Amino acid sequence: MQSVATFAALLAVAVFLVPFFKRAGLGTVLGYLVAGVLIGPWGASVVHDPENLLHTAELGVVLLLFIIGLELQPSRLWALRKPVFGLGALQFFGVGALLIGVARLLGLNWAESVLAGLALALSSTAFVLPTLAERNELHSRYGRETFAILLFQDLMVIPLLALLPLLGAVKAEGGVSPVVGLVVLGVVIAVGRPLMDRVFRHVSRIDSREMFTAAALATALGLALLMEASGLSMSLGAFVAGVLLSDSDFRHELEGSIAPFQGLLMGFFFIAVGMSINLGMIVQHPINVIAFTFGLLAIKGFGLYGLRRMVGGAAKVSRMQALALAQCGEFAFVLFGAARANSLLPVDVVEQLTLSVALSMAIAPLLFIIGDRINAREAANQPEQPADDMPDxxxxxxxxxxxxxxxxxxxxxxxxxxxxxxxxxxxxxxxxxxxxxxxxxxxxxxxxxxxxxxxxxxxxxxxxxxxxxxxxxxxxxxxxxxxxxxxxxxxxxxxxxxxxxxxxxxxxxxxxTFKSSLALACMTFEALGKPPAVASQIIDLFARNDQELLKRQQALYHDESQLIQSTKDAHMELVALLEQELAAAVPPEAEPESPKA
Known part of the structure; x- marks a missing residue:
């Protein structure tokens, strides 16, 4: 009964907090983290053992990597190869090298420094991409380049997870050699695509959404467990499964089937991470925590800005990219969780890193505001360029x-x-x-x-x-x-x-969009079986009526209530007029009946 109460508490606090954080522009990940803090040991203590929840919720990470694999079509990746493998590698390895050097200066050994530095080099895809979309900047130059960098970072999560056995973080049962895992991985890549394609074609013939969802979950979790048993990580197995199905006819159906489970479990994962954040460190060592967090943001931000400028990036584009990617990402929680569970990093180091990652994500919206103010100040100080010489x-x-x-x-x-x-x-x-x-x-x-x-x-x-x-x-x-x-x-x-x-x-x-919408509506009627003449008559009548309505409503558009009432009245008039004209112009037998269900 305690598990049911815990589950209900998790859902309740998530439903209350996450939409609030999303509307405030702070991102859903931060909302889940705060939810975990509130109901965890440092809050209301509804959940006393976040470790058990974390183990279950890690399935969300597995399913997330399955979906990332589904979206990485080889053709799409090849089309984006220059920005992804150029700028992406520059940011990840360049900034990662800086962080590794700082970690060594702070006393970590090489294995610890490599894991910490590369994990902290990752940024939050879950925060940055929705933010760019809301700001209508996803298709700007810096938005496209930022997307490419984030895509490369997502790709790098897999080798980072695979790196853990080499660093001694994960030891498979029976001491399975990583060589065995690589052999199994090669076999899966060789035979997996045709085999899984046959399985999903068989399941699709049953025409049961429940069975398709079950097959999708079985595929992702089955390959994840196989990789784990072979000495590699579960996440690597799920990612490989997604990549093998990325060019399949079932890709979109698979993504739709898995997404609800992945989203909910990922939410629980971040809640569990929030529960495990040691807020006592802020009370005991506030200066250290603040200095480490802002130092981390500075290294990532200034590091990327300098690297981007070195390869010819414009100052404004480089600055906005640096500010957008200065925060740390959600996969850092995954990597630090694995490091803590397998004693690769000391517990106090993991707690400090986890806290700073969370704080960097909380500060991230402010960095966008800082960037906007810098851009506005520059625009105000720079005189507008003179217009070109016009034709004589x-x-x-x-x-x-x-x-x-x-x-x-x-x-x-x-x-x-x-x-x-x-x-x-x-x-x-x-x-x-x-x-x-x-x-x-x-x-x-x-x-x-x-x-x-x-x-x-x-x-x-x-x-x-x-x-x-x-x-x-x-x-x-x-x-x-x-x-x-x-x-x-x-x-x-x-x-x-x-x-x-x-x-x-x-x-x-x-x-x-008026003419194109009318054309699409006409196509829709024709696809439903209406004769082209009837479809055109409906569209023409609507277009004439709407143009007349536009002129009539010009005097009313300042008064919302009158505008709404006018629109409703016009709709009823148009319905009656359309029935009259169609009845007069088209004999009843000329217009086919709509198919019955």
Whole structure:
């Protein structure tokens, strides 16, 4: 009964704390760690023996490595080989070497220093990638390079786990030689893929999700146990199983089946780690703990910044990468847990390292804030680059914003021989499109002097294709005020952007996803068996009605309650109108009945 109460307490504290930490931008891992502290020996003492929970929850690490293996398709890894094996190796081994040297200076022997240094060189994938996605920086240059470095770090977890037997951390039962493990690993790699493919094809014929999930768990845990019995680690076995299935037709189904178990068990693992954190060290040695934690962040941050600059990285990109990866990662808990259980590192060292890793993850959000403030200060102190020299002759069309929308417009105009002047405030974007033959100029179209230089007053059409809503509106306001005779054709990000453009008198506009959504809806109806003529009629009627509704709601969009009511009324009107038109235009026998379940 005690185990049921413990399980309930774990779930309750996780459900309460983890969403709070995620919304605060601190990450789910830190939420689980704090949950463990609160219910562990240093908190409410709901759980007195975190070691037992830790052994069970380590299955979450095994399943996590299985999923990482599934996602590492050889073709994808080959496409990313330069940033992954170039920058990734530079960060991991470069920063790792610095940390190993510091560990030696602090009195650890070589084996202890190598394990501690390389484990601390890892960063938190679970924190960094969601943070970059939330900040819309995952597709920026530093975001792509950071992703590549994290991918390399995930790959390095496997050799680190395999390194433990060589360091004397793990001794298999019966004293199995690592050579035996390597032979077994070779056999598994040779015959595993076709054998597992046959197994999953057999299971898929049964059409039972429960059996597929059972087969996925059996595969991951079975190979994990086989590797452990052969003198290697369970995590290595699970990772190999995932890699062997990464190009399989069942990859996505396997990932979906395993993910819920992996996520829950990983949560329990971090809770157990939180329970084992020795908070007494903060009380007894606060200066040592603080100095070690900030020293760790400084070594990782400044070390990566220096290495990245040495290989030609820009200052801003290098700084943001260093701040994003300065914290330590969740796999450090795994490695230090194994080291402690097998007496590779002294207990007091493991407790200090575990505490500092947790504190570094707590500080990580502040590092992003520091980076943003440094960037803002630099931008304020640096004068904006002057705009390019514009063409001497005016063109009938000026395109403001030469990204994914503006470039398509420009390509079509070029096909028909219509000259245009394209403006964009992203210097890198301008340089790229120029290499492809486009005549684009650097300049912020929200500045009147740039519009004057581009001879907007002598143009016939001003195409407003700027992605940022506020910049787009400022630009539209300038053109309407100073060049009222020029026709504006505008791109709107969404419905509310469209309303605000209409407030400025911009009537020729198109919401950027509207036409594509209509086309997809038409395809959907046709896939459901509707005749193309009927599908087109439905879409055309909806499009006309929505455009009229957009004009009517312009006066209401400041009042949310009226806007909601207007939308509901318009929906009911459209349903009735659609029924009438379809009934009048299509005989009942012309439209096939929907298939019955």
């Amino acid at each position: 002759e005016p063109n009938p069309v000026v395109i403001a914003g030469f990204g994914r929308v503006g470039q398509i417009i420009g390509r079509i105009l070029r096909l028909r021989g219509v000259p245009f002047t394209a403006l964009d405030k992203d210097r890198d974007e301008v340089d790229v499109v120029r290499r492809f033959g486009a005549q684009a100029y650097y300049g912020n179209a929200a500045h009147l002097e740039v519009l004057d230089a581009a001879r907007v007053g002598e143009a016939k059409v001003f195409v407003l294709a700027i992605d940022d809503i506020e910049t787009s509106l400022r630009c539209a306001e300038l053109v309407r005020k100073h060049f009222p005779h020029v026709q504006i054709v505008a791109r709107a990000r969404d419905r509310f952007h469209a309303y605000r453009l209409m407030d400025l008198g911009v009537t020729l506009q198109m919401r950027e």
